[in-house]
Amino acid sequence: MPASPSPLEADTTLALLRHAKQLFRRASEPSRLVGRDQEHQVIRQFLLDHAVQNQPGSLYISGQPGTGKTASLLALTMRCKAQFLQAGHPIKFIIINCMTIDHPQHFYARLATDIVGKPVAAKDALKVLEALFLDPKRKTLCLVVLDEIDSLLTRDQSVLYKLFEWPTLPHSRLTLIGIANALDLTDRFLPRLKAKQCMPQLLNFNPYQVPEIAAIIQDRLQEVYSSFALPTNTPDHSSTPAVPPTPKRRGRGQSGKTDSATDLTIDGLTAPLAGLSLKDAPPLIETPAVELCARKVAAATGDLRRALDICRQAIEAAETQHLAQIESAGASQDTPAAPVLPMKPPANSLVTIVHMLKVLQTAFGTPTVAKIHGLNFQQKLVLVTAALYLHGKRTRAALTLGKLHDAYVAQCKATTVVSPVSRLEFFDLVTTLESFGLVTIGSARTELNRKITLPVQVSELCHAVTDVPIIQQLIVPLTEESV
Incomplete structure (x- = not known):
């Protein structure tokens, strides 16, 4: 059994994983074009x-x-x-x-x-x-x-x-x-x-082939280290959180390459940051896991967006595992230790083929009920909220991403025990549901006006969430409708 990480190692690991999630979002613009x-x-x-x-x-x-x-x-x-x-x-x-x-x-x-x-x-x-x-x-x-x-x-x-x-x-x-x-x-x-x-x-x-998908994923993984940084451990910044927001790049030149220097604004101050050294650093996602993801997606549709979604979900799985290790070690997340620079990259890949296999098993060839059953609580809550909106007793207008977010926040407040995630994290939840084929997202001029539809049968949804008491109470109107 691997040793539990120290608070410092845990903070650095979580910060790195969360930064990686940002780069694997669909809306994240890569620093360069790969392939094609x-x-x-x-x-x-x-x-x-x-x-x-x-x-x-x-x-x-x-x-x-x-x-x-x-x-x-x-x-x-x-x-x-x-x-x-x-x-x-x-x-x-x-x-x-x-x-x-x-x-x-x-x-x-x-x-x-x-x-x-x-x-x-x-x-x-x-x-x-x-x-x-x-x-x-x-x-x-x-x-x-x-x-x-x-x-x-x-x-x-x-x-x-x-x-x-x-x-x-x-x-x-x-x-x-x-x-x-x-x-x-x-x-x-x-x-x-x-x-x-x-x-x-x-x-x-043409649809992306295995080498192309793998090359694009590997390029994003290289950018994870080169663009990741934490504020320096100085007295003036000792209270700076260990998990920073995604650094904003200065801009792009005519060649499209990102400037190597990166700034981070902290309480109105701008502190220069340096990325982690790539020398001898293992890939964040181990190579066999990347290749497996590329093969699965290329064989199915060749849709690069789905490959990026799957990688992000595998990163989330690794993040959840590390959080569990921190909790079991009794490390407090309320007062994280400030990382000491220069930081070192992790000794081993943080996202393994085990993480990737779990995500791929859910994304491909899994029956609908099993897919829903494998979702985390927040994903189930978003899915049920969409079903309540679309299949409730009251006739409503089309469900958009903005309306779903508002309904989700209202559901969280109604439970009194669930806190809503941020809007950006909410978009990630919906994107994950889409990659699993549990919702479809249309196009629109603005993100919030994109139309949401639900290809899932209400009866399947109700059957799949019976193990979650809070959600089971929410779906009572749906069970009455499906009777």
């Missing part, structure tokens, strides 16, 4: 040939969810910012997630409004756009990125035909990039594009 070299070269060349060289054109990017389409495009667009600024003409960059458009016919007004910077009436929108895109005297080129462009499909496809036609017309000032899942969108739904000679350039992102 061919696809990135195509996108970069398209941006240079069309946006920078003042030549209108269109590109359609396809690929299944989690293949890096949108993330790659946005990162490369930012990295071409210097070339955009040095171009001999102004470039107006617009990005719209078409899932946020209520109806395809409302799209024109949204696009015109975003370009001119003030509301444009729906009845005037098409004329305004044609003036913006087809005026021979206009110098500004519009670079428009439309994510989830298949949301604009209509019976006659008039909106999509118009969009892909504009870049081919004389004096056009539009460079268009559309993104969607379907590989055959242009051939299947827009067959007349070829006859009109309006076909966009095509680029497909």
Whole structure:
């Protein structure tokens, strides 16, 4: 049986694990792009040939969810910012997630409004756009990125035909990039594009393979050590918590690389920090566990987001284990010892293949009831809260992430014995439920407006949470509904 960690070791370990969780969140922006070299070269060349060289054109990017389409495009667009600024003409960059458009016919007004910077009436929108895109005297080129462009499909496809036609017309000032899942969108739904000679350039992102997923995970793991730091142990900062917030980076240069120096603001002061040395440091997640995760995800969907979610959940499992060791050793978490620098990386990987196997067993091939049964208390509470909202006796509007958070906080207060987690931790709970296939999260303009649906049967949910007395009391209305 391994020896219990000292308070100092425990604090450093927990801080490292919590920092790692931040880097494996879906919203965490990596310091560099890993893999997809061919696809990135195509996108970069398209941006240079069309946006920078003042030549209108269109590109359609396809690929299944989690293949890096949108993330790659946005990162490369930012990295071409210097070339955009040095171009001999102004470039107006617009990005719209078409899932946020209520109806395809409302799209024109949204696009015109975003370009001119003030509301444009729906009845005037098409004329305004044609003036913006087809005026021979206009110098500004519009670079428009439309994510989830298949949301604009209509019976006659008039909106999509118009969009892909504009870049081919004389004096056009539009460079268009559309993104969607379907590989055959242009051939299947827009067959007349070829006859009109309006076909966009095509680029497909294939699902990630095992080496690519493993390489991206390993890159994030390297960043865990290089970007992790704790405040120095000086008298002025002796009261600083041992578990710091995620350090904010100073920024990125034109190359996209993160500045090596990092600052942390403490009570209005900025203290320089130095990352842990990578020399002889074991990976936070041991290599066989990374490879197992990559193989499982690649065999299932190739969705990188799911791989990152699984790694984060494995890190959480290791964090829970370390907390249990601290409690068993009687170490107080209320007054943690201040770490002494220079800190040393852990002697062994903190996340083992055992942690990874437990998460993978839940994520793949486990019956719904067993999946729910394996959730922690807070995850079960969020799931039950969603079910109560969607299947309760009162008819309500659609459930969004924001409404679910409010309902969850209300449930915690109603129990009087459960404290709600922070909003960021709440988002992690919902993301975990999504990775297990227990909820689905839609797209929206803002995070809080993303729609939540529940593919789980109420009867299965009620059966799976009977071992938790507090939650069992909450689901009484659901059991009455399912009778």
